[in-house]
Amino acid sequence: MKHVVVPKDSIKDLLESLMTDYKIVAPVREGQTLVYKAVNQVDEVILNDEAAYKSPKEFLFPQTEQMMVFSKDGDIRITEDDTKTILFGVRSCDLEALKIMTAVFTQGKFIDTYFEKKLKNTVLIGFGCQSEKKGCFCGDRGLNKGYSEACDAFLTDNGDQYIVQIITEKGELLFGGFAQIDSQKAVSCESGGQALLEINSDESTLFNNVDWGRISEKCMGCGTCTYICPTCHCFVFKDVVEKGEAIRYKCWDSCMYPKFTMHASGHNPRASKKERYRQRILHKYLYVKQNFGYTACTGCGRCIRSCPVGMNIKSVVTEIMEGLK
Amino acid sequence: MKEEMMVEKREAGAGWEPKIVAFLCNWCSYAGADLAGTSRLQYPPNIRIVRLPCSGRINPLYIIKALVDGADGIMVSGCHPGDCHYLTGNLYARRRFTMLKRLLTTAGIEPGRVHFTWVSASEGNRFASVVEEVVVKVKALGPNRIREGSERRSDVHEF
Amino acid sequence: MSFEKQRIELIDTCKNLLKEGKVNLVLGFAEGQAEMSASPFFIRTPEETDEMKWDDACSMTLAKYLLEKKEGAAIIAKPCDARAIVMYLAENQIERDKLTIIGVECAGMKGKDGLAAPGCEDCKLRIPPVYDILVGYGDGLEAEAVQKAADTMEAELSGKLTRFQKEMEKCILCFSCRQACYGCYCESCFIDREIPNWLPKELDTGAKMVFHLGRAMHLAGRCVECGACERVCPSGVNIRYLVKDLAEFCEALYGYQPGVNPEEVPAMTTFDMNDKEVGFIGGEHNEACCGS
Known part of the structure; x- marks a missing residue:
């Protein structure tokens, strides 16, 4: 692996020079909060130790994505998007989350070509956290807050400069020109330890021996957690008919909504918040693990910070495992 | 090409004509409009009429949706209070419209874009004059600006 | 104490x-x-x-x-x-x-x-x-007695439409305000409907406006000003000012304050033959609606 040093003042010049070819998405201040947004001026970019309230997943998996336009005559126009994007300043929890998204959308029999294409056109630049924020538990999930390999290049704050680990060719293209340093001197780049927070049990035990009603009692089903979560990836197709044409959209769905998995017959297998909350926890900690080998929670702590009624996924999972012992 | 035409049409100035959606109740105002037509009364052709059973059936969402989707003006008309075919539909509607107009005004939609009135089946003349009044007011305000400066859907509804 | x-x-x-x-x-x-x-x-x-x-x-x-x-x-x-x-x-x-x-x-x-x-x-x-x-x-x-926060939005922005548009841009359409609101308990919310399709799933400002204006209208004369919508919003949208204004207007016009007397009929589910026609063509008190 190659390490280079980028002085802090030249990072903005670098982004400025890339703006003609790429759409640059980086943390930007919006009111009180920090969000990932397409940047118009490099001065807007904020690289500090704060966490953005939403994950940047929407730039690979948009909240609503137009897929195609089709008409009665059988004419289908596939919507193409070739925008080259740089996702800048992504935390290691979000990068690990994208690994899970990539597995879900690009592995196996069915491939989401929209996601795949976006991923191909995106350069991921990671950025290390220095401190854990309130609610963060990436350590318990076996992540290193200061480093992740699931990107093209990773920045680490080092006083008046950034140390950049170049991981892929895409990263080399951006940072190749900077002064190389000895890898020995560079910051640690371990992948993190063992995950302590896991659910190790089978589905029927979890269904029958856990009091989901009590656990989900407080939840009011607002869905904020699923919208800001970096790994939540449930979606729904929606056709909007307009003037003889129809547009097909792929939109975020949320297991917290009453209409989630509602059948056309009117039957809903997840009729109450008890089943829906169970789905959320087990999807993260069991189903994705069964299918792809990852636990789909990276401990970013966003749902804990944003939950209006103080639901805490970490303590819920701990409680479940304690209860099953 | 399509895009350019659209922009052109939506610009104020010479040649711009407002598009006004009129929600009329079946029993009085629609019949009033009919009378205006059969009496060969002249009024501006800017309104597109939607006929409903009663002004009480007009969901405020119809009006909100029309405005958001680009209508330049809204006109709603029902039976005069006391004359409702269903006895009280327009009386409930009156409170609803009063609140709706206040809400839209607070949200920044000019009061001159949204008009409520009563026209009976025998008031063909009144219908023509009300439409005239509404069109003059909306024309003076120019095109609907509610979504100006914000991201727009690719397609704007044509009325 | x-x-x-x-x-x-x-x-x-x-x-x-x-x-x-x-x-x-x-x-x-x-x-x-x-x-x-x-x-x-x-x-x-x-x-x-x-x-x-x-x-x-x-x-x-x-x-x-x-x-x-x-x-x-x-x-x-x-x-x-x-x-x-x-x-x-x-x-x-x-x-x-x-x-x-x-x-x-x-x-x-x-x-x-x-x-x-x-x-x-x-x-x-x-x-x-x-x-x-x-x-x-x-x-x-x-x-x-608690200190009131300054109304920064009014100071910063000129014009009601700009204010409304600014608030709408922040919204991510997650509907947490609806879930938190005491008054939003419909079994099937208008935005979940497919026919008619009030809210195409596109995430544009128009969809957000339909949702917030529609919800505000459903709360006209019902909002008890608990502030839950604003408190739960993850992106800090303040939409309460619309409903709050409606509540004041409703009280002034119909003398009804929601949540005071359980025996009283809510303002929007009743009428009076002599209700004032504020903002109507030829109605009385037009300035009350359009002036402020």
């Missing part, structure tokens, strides 16, 4: 209610998670009551849980919770005799910034409009 004194009294009250078996559940507050300072607490045993929290951070509205816990529940009700309960009673959603209301004299809640929590800034109610048991605050209530 203080929140602490009130807390001790609340714990006593709840303990007795649970011990005597008069209620099987108390809806109260517990210490919050991460950045949230309080979270709802479902108390089922007398022992649990000791963990109860009561201070100026308990701004959450608990009334909505009553729709799920219809029998044998007691609720710790601030004036805004109690107003929501009154509305549920007026709209026939819950039954009064199956519910125990522990009213609390409220000194006003504070947000994270130490200023008045959303909904508390203009609230003058100190005593809940309905209660079975009242737990007072003691002396010095007035001195504790």
Whole structure:
């Protein structure tokens, strides 16, 4: 692996020079909060130790994505998007989350070509956290807050400069020109330890021996957690008919909504918040693990910070495992 | 090409004509409009009429949706209070419209874009004059600006 | 004299209610998670009551849980919770005799910034409009009056439309305001409908406007100004100013204040032959609508 040093003042010049070819998405201040947004001026970019309230997943998996336009005559126009994007300043929890998204959308029999294409056109630049924020538990999930390999290049704050680990060719293209340093001197780049927070049990035990009603009692089903979560990836197709044409959209769905998995017959297998909350926890900690080998929670702590009624996924999972012992 | 035409049409100035959606109740105002037509009364052709059973059936969402989707003006008309075919539909509607107009005004939609009135089946003349009044007011305000400066859907509804 | 004194009294009250078996559940507050300072607490045993929290951070509205816990529940009700309960009673959603209301004299809640929590800034109610048991605050209530946050939006922005558009841009259409709102309890919300399709799933400003204006309209004359919508919004959208204005307008016009008297018919479900036609063509008092 190659390490280079980028002085802090030249990072903005670098982004400025890339703006003609790429759409640059980086943390930007919006009111009180920090969000990932397409940047118009490099001065807007904020690289500090704060966490953005939403994950940047929407730039690979948009909240609503137009897929195609089709008409009665059988004419289908596939919507193409070739925008080259740089996702800048992504935390290691979000990068690990994208690994899970990539597995879900690009592995196996069915491939989401929209996601795949976006991923191909995106350069991921990671950025290390220095401190854990309130609610963060990436350590318990076996992540290193200061480093992740699931990107093209990773920045680490080092006083008046950034140390950049170049991981892929895409990263080399951006940072190749900077002064190389000895890898020995560079910051640690371990992948993190063992995950302590896991659910190790089978589905029927979890269904029958856990009091989901009590656990989900407080939840009011607002869905904020699923919208800001970096790994939540449930979606729904929606056709909007307009003037003889129809547009097909792929939109975020949320297991917290009453209409989630509602059948056309009117039957809903997840009729109450008890089943829906169970789905959320087990999807993260069991189903994705069964299918792809990852636990789909990276401990970013966003749902804990944003939950209006103080639901805490970490303590819920701990409680479940304690209860099953 | 399509895009350019659209922009052109939506610009104020010479040649711009407002598009006004009129929600009329079946029993009085629609019949009033009919009378205006059969009496060969002249009024501006800017309104597109939607006929409903009663002004009480007009969901405020119809009006909100029309405005958001680009209508330049809204006109709603029902039976005069006391004359409702269903006895009280327009009386409930009156409170609803009063609140709706206040809400839209607070949200920044000019009061001159949204008009409520009563026209009976025998008031063909009144219908023509009300439409005239509404069109003059909306024309003076120019095109609907509610979504100006914000991201727009690719397609704007044509009325 | 203080929140602490009130807390001790609340714990006593709840303990007795649970011990005597008069209620099987108390809806109260517990210490919050991460950045949230309080979270709802479902108390089922007398022992649990000791963990109860009561201070100026308990701004959450608990009334909505009553729709799920219809029998044998007691609720710790601030004036805004109690107003929501009154509305549920007026709209026939819950039954009064199956519910125990522990009213609390409220000194006003504070947000994270130490200023008045959303909904508390203009609230003058100190005593809940309905209660079975009242737990007072003691002396010095007035001195504790919360500081109101400055209305920065009005200062920064010129024009109502710009303000509205700015608020809409922030919205991510997650619908948490709907879920938190006491008044949004429709089984099938208009935005979930496919036919008619009020809200195409595109995430554009228009869709957000339809949602917020539609919701505001549904709350006309019903909003009890608890501030839940603003408090839960993850992206800090303030849409309450629309509904708040409607509430003032409704009170001035029809003399109806929601959540005060359960016997009174809500303003929008009734009419008067002589209602003023504000803002109508040829109507009276046009300036009242268009002037302000």
